Amino acid sequence: MSGFVFSEKPIQIESGEGMTLTATDGTQFLDFGASYACVPVGHCHPDVVEATTQQVQELMYVQASYPHAARTALYDQLADVAPGDIDNVWLCNSGTEANEAALKFARAATGRSKIVATTRGFHGRTMGALATTWKDKYKKPFEPLAGGVEFVPYGDSEEVRAAVDDETAAVILEPLQGEGGINPASTEYLQAVREATDDAGAALILDEIQTGLGRTGSMWACEGHDVVPDILTTAKGLGSGLPIGATLVRDWVAEQHGDHGSTFSGNPVTCAAAGATLDVLQRDEIPAHADEMGQYLRGELEAALGDEVREIRGQGLMVGIEVKRGANRYLRDLALEHQVLALPAGRTVLRLLPPLVMAEEHADAVVDALAEVVT
Numbered sequence: 001m002s003g004f005v006f007s008e009k010p011i012q013i014e015s016g017e018g019m020t021l022t023a024t025d026g027t028q029f030l031d032f033g034a035s036y037a038c039v040p041v042g043h044c045h046p047d048v049v050e051a052t053t054q055q056v057q058e059l060m061y062v063q064a065s066y067p068h069a070a071r072t073a074l075y076d077q078l079a080d081v082a083p084g085d086i087d088n089v090w091l092c093n094s095g096t097e098a099n100e101a102a103l104k105f106a107r108a109a110t111g112r113s114k115i116v117a118t119t120r121g122f123h124g125r126t127m128g129a130l131a132t133t134w135k136d137k138y139k140k141p142f143e144p145l146a147g148g149v150e151f152v153p154y155g156d157s158e159e160v161r162a163a164v165d166d167e168t169a170a171v172i173l174e175p176l177q178g179e180g181g182i183n184p185a186s187t188e189y190l191q192a193v194r195e196a197t198d199d200a201g202a203a204l205i206l207d208e209i210q211t212g213l214g215r216t217g218s219m220w221a222c223e224g225h226d227v228v229p230d231i232l233t234t235a236k237g238l239g240s241g242l243p244i245g246a247t248l249v250r251d252w253v254a255e256q257h258g259d260h261g262s263t264f265s266g267n268p269v270t271c272a273a274a275g276a277t278l279d280v281l282q283r284d285e286i287p288a289h290a291d292e293m294g295q296y297l298r299g300e301l302e303a304a305l306g307d308e309v310r311e312i313r314g315q316g317l318m319v320g321i322e323v324k325r326g327a328n329r330y331l332r333d334l335a336l337e338h339q340v341l342a343l344p345a346g347r348t349v350l351r352l353l354p355p356l357v358m359a360e361e362h363a364d365a366v367v368d369a370l371a372e373v374v375t
């Protein structure tokens with residue numbers, strides 16, 4: 001094998017359906033993290049498969065300056081589901097590219113360069129997005145990164161007010177940190193950031209790449225806090241696993257966005273997958289279902305594990321369990337002994353990001369498995 005960037009796990013996955021992944025030896029796994037929030041409507045949802053298959057047969061590529069029905073429909077759908085008056089859509093191929101564009105658009109629209117980011121934030125791994133990511137381990141070997149980034153403690157309203165000034169192009173943050181350990185932000189904090197950016201004429205970029213598309217119990221996490229950003233980024237679950245991201249911006253940003261582009265922007269196949277995914281999310285009221293299932297899951301986790309772990313936190317179906325020892329041993333036991341796949345978020349946090357179509361029986365199975373592994 002010549003792959004070298006990822007260390008691979010001893011489980012070879014062959015197929016997926018709904019909540020389940022099947023390995024080459026026939027073992028079935030419950031997916032509570034292997035898909036990294038990328039399949040909100042479940043693996044290989046029939047509507048997504050159908051829309052994508054049709055599009056593959058008809059046209060696999062045309063450059064984005066030629067209008068295409070699947071892309072035009074997706075522009076409209078995204079503007080429709082976006083919070084507030086965010087109506088302008090830029091399509092790309094991943095989360096980091098969506099943030100990269102967000103940072104460029106904010107600089108072009110404001111004519112300023114300073115970016116304020118947060119401790120423990122994660123925004124991707126290209127040189128610009130990486131510069132706004134907190135963890136040194138991800139950054140050090142690649143420096144120098146894009147300049148002009150100042151970090152403030154996540155959750156501290158005073159510090160962000162002090163950092164945002166008339167040289168600030170944007171503040172970028174996640175409304176609930178994923179990679180950084182499942183750290184929720186308070187409404188008071190997010191509203192303070194909104195106020196500080198408004199007062200300074202800076203853009204507020206909310207990175208909803210992990211929190212969006214129903215994950216936290218509403219289409220976007222910011223809706224629960226009554227905050228509308230100037231720029232919102234989404235990716236991960238947007239194409240049900242096909243590579244597509246989007247940067248959604250208000251008019252004042254779109255009006256002076258500089259010059260940006262990408263060959264695969266608005267590819268018809270990924271647009272068809274994203275359109276079908278959004279259709280299912282809305283038609284089946286999946287964000288509300290995620291809210292209900294999240295309450296159930298967290299309640300059951302608290303009852304079964306509350307005394308054994310440091311904390312259970314999160315929102316909707318974005319759940320973190322802070323354990324007393326390293327999370328990796330638990331994750332291995334969960335996978336190999338209980339056929340449950342989950343994720344870490346830092347050294348001591350188990351992260352659960354199941355498809356949003358899960359049912360109570362899936363929560364029960366995972367809680368039973370966790371209770372055995374952790375106690």
Ligand SMILES: *Cc1c(COP(=O)(O)O)cnc(C)c1O
Pocket residue numbers: 094095096097099122123124125174178179207208209210211235236
């Ligand atoms: C995953 C993630 C990204 C990066 O997305 P990629 O598609 O891996 O480039 C950025 N921000 C957040 C919050 C994420 O969870």
